[in-house]
Amino acid sequence: MTITRTRADRRRLAVAAVIGRPGSAAKDLDEREPLLRNRAHYAAFQGICVLMLVDLGYGFYAAGQPDSGSLLSAMTAALFVFGTSLPALWLAWRLPDDDPEDFEGVAPA
Numbered sequence: 001m002t003i004t005r006t007r008a009d010r011r012r013l014a015v016a017a018v019i020g021r022p023g024s025a026a027k028d029l030d031e032r033e034p035l036l037r038n039r040a041h042y043a044a045f046q047g048i049c050v051l052m053l054v055d056l057g058y059g060f061y062a063a064g065q066p067d068s069g070s071l072l073s074a075m076t077a078a079l080f081v082f083g084t085s086l087p088a089l090w091l092a093w094r095l096p097d098d099d100p101e102d103f104e105g106v107a108p109a
Helices: 007-019 024-028 033-062 068-084 086-094
Strands: none
Touching: 033 068, 033 086, 068 086
């Protein structure tokens, strides 16, 4: 027997998965990690602003093309997906490698 047998159960699980608690993981971070997270979000915000300008320019170009709605929506969707990954990309690019000594004596997963 599964817990998602009824529509009400599935909706309850969907709402619980979507709402979450913003900042609930912040209590598990050390004193350096919130600073890095905030810096990454600020850099990503600047990047998203640039992407919005690119999207606006493409919108002006696509307005004169046939089927401009689908062209613009495809470009906006691509920039949205790329823009939402910018904080993770920023952190991956800027953070140094982990210290190998931290993993001594730990069995590989």
